[in-house]
Amino acid sequence: xxxxxxxxxxxxxxxxxxxxxxxxxxxxxxxxxxxxxxxxxxxxxxxxxxxxxxxxxxxxxxxxxxxxxxxxxxxxxxxxxxxxxxxxxxxxxxxxxxxxxxxxxxxxxxxxxxxxxxxxxxxxxxxxxxxxxxxxxxxxxxxxxxxxxxxxxxxxxxxxxxxxxxxxxxxxxxxxxxxxxxxxxxxxxxxxxxxxxxxxxxxxxxxxxxxxxxxxxxxxxxxxxxxxxxxxxxxxxxxxxxxxxxxxxxxxxxxxxxxxxxxxxxxxxxxxxxxxxxxxxxxxxxxxxxxxxxxxxxxxxxxxxxxxxxxxxxxxxxxxxxxxxxxxxxxxxxxxxxxxxxxxxxxxxxxxxxxxxxxxxxxxxxxxxxxxxxxxxxxxxxxxxxxxxxxxxxxxxxxxxxxxxxxxxxxxxxxxxxxxxxxxxxxxxxxxxxxxxxxxxxxxxxxxxxxxxxxxxxxxxxxxxxxxxxxxxxxxxxxxxxxxxxxxxxxxxxxxxxxxxxxxxxxxxxxxxxxxxxxxxxxxxxxxxxxxxxxxxxxxxxxxxxxxxxxxxxxxx
Amino acid sequence: xxxxxxxxxxxxxxxxxxxxxxxxxxxxxxxxxxxxxxxxxxxxxxxxxxxxxxxxxxxxxxxxxxxxxxxxxxxxxxxxxxxxxxxxxxxxxxxxxxxxxxxxxxxxxxxxxxxxxxxxxxxxxxxxxxxxxxxxxxxxxxxxxxxxxxxxxxxxxxxxxxxxxxxxxxxxxxxxxxxxxxxxxxxxxxxxxxxxxxxxxxxxxxxxxxxxxxxxxxxxxxxxxxxxxxxxxxxxxxxxxxxxxxxxxxxxxxxxxxxxxxxxxxxxxxxxxxxxxxxxxxxxxxxxxxxxxxxxxxxxxxxxxxxxxxxxxxxxxxxxxxxxxxxxxxxxxxxx
Numbered sequence: 101x102x103x104x105x106x107x108x109x110x111x112x113x114x115x116x117x118x119x120x121x122x123x124x125x126x127x128x129x130x131x132x133x134x135x136x137x138x139x140x141x142x143x144x145x146x147x148x149x150x151x152x153x154x155x156x157x158x159x160x161x162x163x164x165x166x167x168x169x170x171x172x173x174x175x176x177x178x179x180x181x182x183x184x185x186x187x188x189x190x191x192x193x194x195x196x197x198x199x200x201x202x203x204x205x206x207x208x209x210x211x212x213x214x215x216x217x218x219x220x221x222x223x224x225x226x227x228x229x230x231x232x233x234x235x236x237x238x239x240x241x242x243x244x245x246x247x248x249x250x251x252x253x254x255x256x257x258x259x260x261x262x263x264x265x266x267x268x269x270x271x272x273x274x275x276x277x278x279x280x281x282x283x284x285x286x287x288x289x290x291x292x293x294x295x296x297x298x299x300x301x302x303x304x305x306x307x308x309x310x311x312x313x314x315x316x317x318x319x320x321x322x323x324x325x326x327x328x329x330x331x332x333x334x335x336x337x338x339x340x341x342x343x344x345x346x347x348x349x350x351x352x353x354x355x356x357x358x359x360x361x362x363x364x365x366x367x368x369x370x371x372x373x374x375x376x377x378x379x380x381x382x383x384x385x386x387x388x389x390x391x392x393x394x395x396x397x398x399x400x401x402x403x404x405x406x407x408x409x410x411x412x413x414x415x416x417x418x419x420x421x422x423x424x425x426x427x428x429x430x431x432x433x434x435x436x437x438x439x440x441x442x443x444x445x446x447x448x449x450x451x452x453x454x455x456x457x458x459x460x461x462x463x464x465x466x467x468x469x470x471x472x473x474x475x476x477x478x479x480x481x482x483x484x485x486x487x488x489x490x491x492x493x494x495x496x497x498x499x500x501x502x503x504x505x506x507x508x509x510x511x512x513x514x515x516x517x518x519x520x521x522x523x524x525x526x527x528x529x530x531x532x533x534x535x536x537x538x539x540x541x542x543x544x545x546x547x548x549x550x551x552x553x554x555x556x557x558x559x560x561x562x563x564x565x566x567x568x569x570x571x572x573x574x575x576x577x578x579x580x581x582x583x584x585x586x587x588x589x590x591x592x593x594x595x596x597x598x599x600x601x602x603x604x605x606x607x608x609x610x611x612x613x614x615x616x617x618x619x620x621x622x623x624x625x626x627x628x629x630x631x632x633x634x635x636x637x638x639x640x641x642x643x644x645x646x647x648x649x650x651x652x653x654x655x656x657x
Numbered sequence: 658x659x660x661x662x663x664x665x666x667x668x669x670x671x672x673x674x675x676x677x678x679x680x681x682x683x684x685x686x687x688x689x690x691x692x693x694x695x696x697x698x699x700x701x702x703x704x705x706x707x708x709x710x711x712x713x714x715x716x717x718x719x720x721x722x723x724x725x726x727x728x729x730x731x732x733x734x735x736x737x738x739x740x741x742x743x744x745x746x747x748x749x750x751x752x753x754x755x756x757x758x759x760x761x762x763x764x765x766x767x768x769x770x771x772x773x774x775x776x777x778x779x780x781x782x783x784x785x786x787x788x789x790x791x792x793x794x795x796x797x798x799x800x801x802x803x804x805x806x807x808x809x810x811x812x813x814x815x816x817x818x819x820x821x822x823x824x825x826x827x828x829x830x831x832x833x834x835x836x837x838x839x840x841x842x843x844x845x846x847x848x849x850x851x852x853x854x855x856x857x858x859x860x861x862x863x864x865x866x867x868x869x870x871x872x873x874x875x876x877x878x879x880x881x882x883x884x885x886x887x888x889x890x891x892x893x894x895x896x897x898x899x900x901x902x903x904x905x906x907x908x909x910x911x912x913x914x915x916x917x918x919x920x921x922x923x924x925x926x927x928x929x930x931x932x933x934x935x936x937x938x939x940x941x942x943x944x945x946x947x948x949x950x951x952x953x954x955x956x957x958x959x960x961x962x963x964x965x966x967x968x969x970x971x972x973x974x975x976x977x978x979x980x981x982x983x984x985x986x987x988x989x990x991x992x993x
């Protein structure tokens with residue numbers, strides 16, 4: 101135990117306090133940095149042999165709770181999912197218009213019904229006739245713009261997924277880079293914080309978890325176990341975005357006519373993430389759900405309204421009797437007429453329309469057939485309704501008031517023409533050019549046709565189960581009720597998405613608070629540490645001074 | 658609303674900021690409610706009552722539609738009633754005149770032969786009344802006048818009389834005129850021939866309520882009136898002996914007495930319909946007020962309630978600002 105030892109001990113103390121001050125300085129400076137966790141340095145006694153040889157600075161550790169961090173990433177994914185869905189459903193609801201506005205869908209539908217009522221009162225009046233045509237035009241063009249709005253949202257979702265996939269790829273590459281630096285040149289708190297920050301940002305886009313291995317690497321997996329980063333090489337996410345989506349673009353076509361999210365491994369293996377059910381939360385999943393489920397259902401609702409409106413104007417009901425598999429259709433279509441049949445088979449709702457021959461061919465896919473005399477064979481099926489549709493303007497019953505812009509053809513719902521019909525519905529040119537066709541009788545004020553139209557609007561129809569107006573079952577009601585129900589469903593959807601997002605944000609905030617309780621920098625604590633270190637530094641320096649004075653005394657002897 | 662990256666270090670201070678921003682958002686919502694009087698500008702904000710709101714709007718629209726129909730029907734009915742009362746006047750006047758006994762005109766023939774011509778022309782013009790381009794007595798054929806014009810009518814009647822077996826026999830004259838008015842030529846080809854004539858025009862004035870408000874010139878009562886007038890108007894009194902003139906007058910009188918229904922009875926029937934329509938209108942007015950109240954209850958806000966909530970929020974906001982300011986000054990840094 102010489103004076104030299106005292107000096108070296110004091111110097112080690114100085115060095116330790118200097119490191120400690122550095123840590124305090126780091127903490128204070130980075131208090132506001134993203135993903136920064138509080139650092140702590142614990143000094144350790146240096147032991148040489150059997151004696152104490154001063155102090156050395158220990159490892160700079162990060163202070164945080166790993167369990168809480170895992171939960172934090174989970175809640176982060178949930179928040180990314182609910183936030184995106186809430187925003188997009190709210191945008192979807194906005195296009196339907198505020199309650200009671202003059203362009204709201206239900207207002208226009210009510211207005212059309214009123215115009216028809218006025219026509220029934222005075223059918224020969226040209227003003228009433230053109231009133232109905234104008235109301236019909238406004239309604240059809242509103243349906244067109246709503247349908248276009250829905251598809252624009254789908255295109256937006258597609259674009260968002262593309263951007264987010266690029267972001268995710270950048271993050272994965274960043275994780276790969278930082279990880280290799282950690283492995284090659286040893287870990288440090290700063291590098292680990294950087295890696296965690298990248299994983300945290302990625303968790304917002306995809307639900308991920310990071311599993312640390314023994315040699316300081318980390319593997320990143322999705323919630324369901326799909327590997328995104330295996331500790332050395334990162335996979336690449338690939339998304340072939342389409343620039344424009346229409347109603348016909350769907351994941352279910354062969355090949356899919358929308359962008360498909362795929363994971364490409366370094367060896368070239370490709371996995372379809374959606375088909376594999378690999379991602380279940382996060383903003384990317386939210387956008388995929390919007391594009392492939394929520395907005396598709398919104399389009400189906402609009403298409404069903406357009407189809408139901410056309411059928412209300414042109415159709416007369418035909419009673420169907422019997423039970424599976426042998427049914428009898430009461431009235432069959434005549435020349436220039438079409439038949440429309442709605443049924444459920446194998447749990448799937450289907451509506452077929454067209455001439456008897458066309459429907460017969462289409463029924464073949466379900467193992468059924470339709471004979472000219474009304475014999476309908478449909479094994480294992482439940483028939484909801486059948487109706488005869490006029491395809492022209494003849495007679496004094498229903499007429500093809502609305503038709504399909506594509507080819508100016510009558511709408512009968514054959515061969516999947518219902519898909520996207522809402523963007524193609526228009527008032528029949530034969531009606532706009534000759535309003536008197538709304539009477540079409542030798543009696544100039546014959547209300548027969550107008551009454552038929554009014555009764556059609558009030559008649560109960562069956563709407564597709566896929567429209568989700570009545571849970572998963574087909575909706576039965578008149579066209580006005582169906583329209584109101586659609587607006588209501590959209591409003592309810594937006595409200596529940598907003599509520600879900602609120603709840604998720606609360607959960608996220610509470611987890612963030614728990615994490616920050618450990619990992620957050622408390623300025624008061626750091627100041628207290630500073631005082632302590634400052635005093636220790638002063639004391640060590642004093643010790644050195646004392647040792648030097650003792651040296652001087654010794655040397656002056 | 659962009660998502661800020663998570664910074665554990667400054668989490669607590671940021672948290673306060675987020676909460677203050679939330680209070681501000683709440684105050685913005687309340688301000689909007691106050692100024693527009695509407696609870697929400699979208700259906701999602703209305704809550705579970707959005708279905709009721711949609712249904713109420715539809716019912717209001719339907720009532721509005723019925724009211725328009727009622728106004729239009731009332732206008733037509735009022736005009737029709739006036740016309741029918743005039744027809745009743747003609748019938749009554751003719752009956753009285755025929756019952757009193759003959760009065761000769763300057764040219765030596767009974768007065769009724771001349772007045773019948775004037776009255777027939779008047780009756781034809783009443784039947785051909787039109788309002789806004791619609792002929793009120795034409796039933797479903799509203800675009801065409803239901804009776805041909807007076808000159809063509811007289812020509813047709815005179816031709817029918819001339820074709821009778823004995824144009825000077827009152828019985829034959831009556832029969833010929835009756836046959837003429839039972840045939841189609843006195844009306845256009847597209848004429849409405851609904852029986853009963855009341856059902857030729859119907860109006861839907863309420864849910865499940867349809868009133869019949871039609872009247873046609875070919876219904877039994879009016880047809881009889883035209884026969885009586887036509888027989889006297891189209892006959893050239895000079896071709897008849899005085900006895901035969903008297904006989905024709907008596908036949909016409911009998912015809913007028915036997916009208917079934919009499920014009921005033923038609924007026925009464927239509928009057929009942931008008932009463933029903935009036936009751937429907939009053940009912941709908943009351944219903945409309947109630948529905949509007951319900952709608953305001955769902956979609957509107959009580960401005961007093963909003964004002965109180967705004968004040969409470971203001972107090973909370975001020976208190977939060979105060980606390981935040983005080984806490985921010987408490988830091989060890991300030992005391993070193």
